[in-house]
Amino acid sequence: MKHIAWLALTLLLLSCDSQAQAPSTSFLIDGTTAYTLETNSSTPAALAARIGLSLSPADRFILNGKLIPADLPLPGGLSYTLQILRAVNVTLRTPEGETTFPSAALTLGQALTERGLTLSTADFLSPSPETPLTTDLTVIYRPARNYTIRVDGQIISIKSSATTVGQILASAGTPLLGLDYSLPPESAPAPADGIIEIVRVQETLTIISTPIPFNTRYQDTADLPLGSENLLQAGETGLKITTLRIRYENGSEVSRLLEKEQIVRQPKEQIVGRGTQITLQTLQIPGGQIQYWRAVQMYATSYSPCRSGGSQCSYGTASGLPVQRGVVAMTRDLFNALRGTQVYVPGYGIATIGDVGGGFPDGRLWIDLAYSDADWQNWSGWVTVYFLAPAPAYIPERLR
Template sequence: MRNLFRWLPALLVFAGITLLGVYFAQPVYIRVDGQTLTTHPLALTVKGTLRQTGVEISTEDLVIPPDNHLIPANGIIEVHRAVPVHLLVDGQPFSFLSVARAPAALAHQAGFLLFPGDVVLHNGAPVNPIQPIGGDAPIYLQIKRARPVRLVEDGGEKTLFAIGNTLRQALWQAGVPLLPGDVLSPSPDTPLSTASKAALRRARPITIEVDGKDIQTFSAAPTVGAALAEAGLSLQGLDRAEPDENSPLPADGRIRVVRVREEIVLQQKTLPFSSTLQPDSSLPLDERRVIQPGKYGVRVSRERVRYEDGVEIARFTEGEWTAAEPVNQVVGYGTQVRVQTAQTPDGTIEYYRKVTVYATSYSPCQQGLGRCSWSTSSGMRLQKGVVAVTLSWYRLFKGARVYIPGYGFGVIGDVGGGIPGTYWVDLGYSEEDYVRWSQNVEMYFLTPAPPNPPAILP
């Protein structure tokens, strides 16, 4: 037993030497940027192994396991060389060395976090931010960071992350294109750097009926008037719109423009003149002459006429005045009793008045009484030579002698109904010599003339 303890230290030293020999006899694999070096170093640590094999490392390189650790049991040492990285973030340059290859990791190393909507360009081409970039060449990345934009669209609100120089570009990149007629506030050309919030009103299809045709367009205007202005159809003068220009756009999108105009028209109306009679002793009975000619007057009215789409729909009289007063006509009527003669089939007659009358005829049984009657208003027996006249003439000329060509001499001795507005006589006959009359004829009033014959016949 004493001999065993005496040899124990020597045995321990021999075992240690044996273990070291076995340890150093195992190979070590050094992987550097995809290449593997095999070595049998006389070193215990990773750092010593790398130094013995001539693999130089910098502080930016990544060594697995770390260089101050013992050589791992599997004998594998990995060295990841740092490469130059050049970042351009929203126009700001950054340069450093890094063993990272994923763009997101490189951005994080530069102090930036990537968010949805950010764009990473490698050599000008978009890349996946979490996909490592292969190779050991310097890395050049351009990072366009998306800006948040709060978009209010037709009452709803959402936040977009987009890139671009202007608001228009940012919305397009975010999948929100602007369509014809859309209204964006602020303007689509507003720099994105100054636009954190925008309001978008989507245009609706509208049909404008104007001047006999339909115009199809799009509009996001808040009112009918604004939509018409956008379409270059602003209301002018008295024009009106249906619906009213201050109304919101109609649900059916149909707007009618009514062209309205007014014009002033002067209308002239003739004013009749009156005619007065005055006696004229230089004229024989039943003759007349114009002493003063009459003139028509003129009445003028000022009218406002309203047209809608070329059709008159209203007319208003705004004033009237007499431009010229009528001038009355003065007619002289004869009062002179002038005895004249005329040759007739019945001989020469002497008369003081000649009047055109409408002559009819009657007889005792041709009076429409349903019976025969020979009586007259004067008491004379009805037969040829009795002349009936209207009551007004009968009162003036009862018993007067007259001559009617084709009838002969007669005496006014009866009253008939007459024909309104016409000088009329009814020529009497007996049944045996009755002749039908229905014509105009001259009737002569025979002398002697009465002292004051009526100048105007009723």
């Protein structure tokens, strides 16, 4: 009985071994071609070699939807469907240069991962990581860089793979608006130092109203006494409207430009009638009565030969009269028109216009009273000066 049992076990093992080594049918797909072959235990590379298919070191196989290496042993007695993934050349262009490598990965993303490249969402990759690797492929890759954006008193830090300043700002959600500009400019390449500043720009239009003063024209009128005036036409101020364009950068004014200037109302000239009618008047003075044709306020000073403002004493006048009491000096315009005319100055007396002086820079009416050095008196103040008859044929403008 014992001998029969051992014989039965041996027959069973032989039977099992025979079934395990029995050939099975497998399918091998290479591109669009499918091969059928009988297989026992083998490797994908051995199966490909059996039918004369050559493999590159980067080629791979798919078994049941999974990538397997070409030298992985396959269990015997089973049927398989294997697909050869032929490696394609991937040309990778980066800012540092260009490199080409073979890959049999299913997608571009897998190929780059296997290459040791870790992608971030801010990186630029074209084509996309999901692109199937079915043929040679040229890939453009720009890794994201760190950038600092200064805007509105804040600092924004971002990662971006954009190539221009404008694209970086757009990716950060801070595009330029209106008149805003950036440093570097929007069209400039991404800055090497990673710093971008946005300058906020505003422009306002300011309207300024400026009154235009009217001119006054004097018109001689024979119907009015000399020294009197009458308003013939009232003047009216004009109006000028100025529009300024004011520019602000980051809240500070940087410029003002004249946008428009327009006179909306012209000024109207004022006309004043000025009397030319000479009427002699009388005045009682110490020692008698005088007749005068004009009385005006003038600023009086006094001088003598050695008090005339020069470095040396001067005893003569512009008219040839000696410097003494009874001679007065006036500015050139009045002297030229009234030379030899007599005047009366209260407290000084009657005098002849016979000398010339410089007067005051402000153009006030001025009279300089002459004395000798022995009887000089100091004058400095306003006085009434009476111009005695007869009146000259021409009345100077400033005495009308």
